Amino acid sequence: xxxxxxxxxxxxxxxxxxxxxxxxxxxxxxxxxxxxxxxxxxxxxxxxxxxxxxxxxxxxxxxxxxxxxxxxxxxxxxxxxxxxxxxxxxx
Ligand code: FES
Numbered sequence: 001x002x003x004x005x006x007x008x009x010x011x012x013x014x015x016x017x018x019x020x021x022x023x024x025x026x027x028x029x030x031x032x033x034x035x036x037x038x039x040x041x042x043x044x045x046x047x048x049x050x051x052x053x054x055x056x057x058x059x060x061x062x063x064x065x066x067x068x069x070x071x072x073x074x075x076x077x078x079x080x081x082x083x084x085x086x087x088x089x090x091x
Contacts, residue, residue, distance in 0.1 A: 006027045017083065
């Protein structure tokens with residue numbers, strides 16, 4: 001397990017733009033996504049809530065159909081479905 005990630009016991013299935021991924025539980029979504037796309041970790045993200053580059057549309061299994069949130073503040077759980085970056089207008 002890398003030091004980049006919070007401790008986790010298993011990978012959880014989520015869907016992003018119609019593709020299914022297995023990501024480490026108990027981690028912030030932006031970090032979870034870096035698990036399958038390493039370039040995210042070195043992208044132009046501020047990681048502290050100022051740039052808003054990480055805002056995405058998403059749905060949770062037990063939540064409203066379309067929420068907007070910052071990927072560096074959310075933790076995806078099973079049943080999570082993410083859409084595109086908020087600026088692109090794709091959900
Ligand atoms: S990474 Fe900058 S606001 Fe989320």
